[in-house]
Amino acid sequence: MNIDTHPRGAELTFRFSGEIDHHGARNAIGEIGGKIEFFRPHICCIDMKEVTFMDSSGIAVVLCAFNKMRELDGRVQIINTPDQARRVLDAAGLDRLVTIAV
Amino acid sequence: MKAENYISLEFPSKSANEAFARGAVACFAAQLDPTLEELGDIKTAVSEAVTNCIVHAYPKEIGKIWLKAFILNGNKLKITVKDKGVGISDIEQAKTPMFTTGGQERSGMGFTIMESFMDGLKIKSVPGGGTVVHMTKTISIRAAKGRK
Ligand SMILES: Nc1ncnc2c1ncn2[C@@H]1O[C@H](COP(=O)(O)OP(=O)(O)OP(=O)(O)O)[C@@H](O)[C@H]1O
Ligand SMILES: [Mg+2]
Numbered sequence: 001m002n003i004d005t006h007p008r009g010a011e012l013t014f015r016f017s018g019e020i021d022h023h024g025a026r027n028a029i030g031e032i033g034g035k036i037e038f039f040r041p042h043i044c045c046i047d048m049k050e051v052t053f054m055d056s057s058g059i060a061v062v063l064c065a066f067n068k069m070r071e072l073d074g075r076v077q078i079i080n081t082p083d084q085a086r087r088v089l090d091a092a093g094l095d096r097l098v099t100i101a102v
Numbered sequence: 103m104k105a106e107n108y109i110s111l112e113f114p115s116k117s118a119n120e121a122f123a124r125g126a127v128a129c130f131a132a133q134l135d136p137t138l139e140e141l142g143d144i145k146t147a148v149s150e151a152v153t154n155c156i157v158h159a160y161p162k163e164i165g166k167i168w169l170k171a172f173i174l175n176g177n178k179l180k181i182t183v184k185d186k187g188v189g190i191s192d193i194e195q196a197k198t199p200m201f202t203t204g205g206q207e208r209s210g211m212g213f214t215i216m217e218s219f220m221d222g223l224k225i226k227s228v229p230g231g232g233t234v235v236h237m238t239k240t241i242s243i244r245a246a247k248g249r250k
Contacts, residue, residue, distance in 0.1 A: 021117075026207075
């Protein structure tokens with residue numbers, strides 16, 4: 001998996017691409033946690049357009065962003081969510097914590 | 103039940119093999135003509151089971167993982183994932199959503215995902231001896247499903 005970071009005003013966008021599994025996501029939590037602490041945005045947007053696969057390792061990544069943004073009184077939204085990733089996010093009940101858009 | 107076709111794989115518990123394992127089962131399952139959604143569910147469930155062996159069963163060493171997939175009764179897929187790692191002492195607790203011994207990098211949702219994406223999930227484990235996860239999924243017949 002790869003992460004591109006795009007800070008713009010109060011919004012910080014992470015563009016995820018590739019396969020988000022334990023192997024691919026091993027540095028992701030540290031990376032996005034550090035970026036959120038550095039930019040301190042109001043909204044953290046995760047763009048999943050280029051994600052080709054995601055398992056529960058992706059849930060931990062989204063939960064990390066959620067917890068960091070809650071400390072900042074901000075929120076997380078996920079956009080361009082592919083069907084397979086959506087099913088994993090829904091199975092974990094993450095739709096109750098973050099906004100998930102197709 | 104006699105298997106009409108099967109695959110049997112053995113590989114070391116290296117995280118680079120996660121993608122190989124789910125990809126291999128997806129390729130094998132393709133002969134059942136699953137929908138994209140069914141195929142995605144199978145890949146995800148295999149990824150969860152294999153990742154558990156890599157992360158939990160062999161936390162400090164590289165051990166062996168045995169992965170098998172069978173086709174039964176024309177449209178039923180059975181998958182077993184086996185390790186000889188540390189084992190699970192309390193299986194009910196391990197299956198509880200959000201229960202994890204893996205820290206903040208894990209969410210404790212692996213078994214919940216396997217259970218909801220597959221039709222059947224059985225876990226057998228011996229503490230200190232290893233774990234076997236059995237999963238089954240019946241693939242819907244082509245004519246009966248709205249193709250994507
Ligand atoms: N093959 C295994 N060997 C030993 N322990 C295991 C094995 N599989 C699972 N476990 C135990 O069961 C717990 C729950 O597993 P589960 O897959 O549901 O969640 P997780 O792996 O902790 O997190 P996630 O799968 O969401 O990344 C694990 O934390 C671990 O303690
Ligand atoms: Mg797991």
